Amino acid sequence: MSFDGKYNVTIQTPMGAQQGTLELKQSGDDLTGSMIAGSGESAEIKNGKVNGDSASWDVDISSPMPMTLSFEATKAGDNLGGSVTLGAFGQSTFEGVPA
Template identity: 50%
Template sequence: MSVDGTWNVTVNSPMGPQPSTLTIKAEGGALTGTQSAQGNSQPIANGKVDGNNVSWSNSITTPFPMTLEFSGAVDGDKISGSVKAGAFGSFPFSGSRA
């Protein structure tokens, strides 16, 4: 099953669930796309795909400027993993194909 598509992703952070929409496309070992949250949409960076494993980063400004580093795996129509939020530590994320 391809990782390509649109995903509804929720990060379980200390500030509560943080939903976002992730649209990704694998091209060889590279992962490209956009992530939208809180009314802002921007391209993902450092995207990589290896089989069902995916990773990417996304810079945010709200509630604090930081780079979020996502690492996870696609299993059919589900995606899950963890996101490193700078000095705030790592939090789980999960989602499903939209």
């Protein structure tokens, strides 16, 4: 199962649902790519790893405040879903569908 692809992502946050686009490229167990927020801010993913049908990665954002978003995802069919740690704001959920 490959995580390669472009996904429309919705992250549940204390400020409401936030939309973005996630582009992932898998090479073995390494995962690279980028995430573009609804505001247009773009960030490279880092620490990307794949383990079977699950993956994890981090994204550093600067808006609305600087923090690291840490994702834990599983893939079901073409869709992604899982949890995301929102810096000091705790854990929430996200989902992604093919773009």
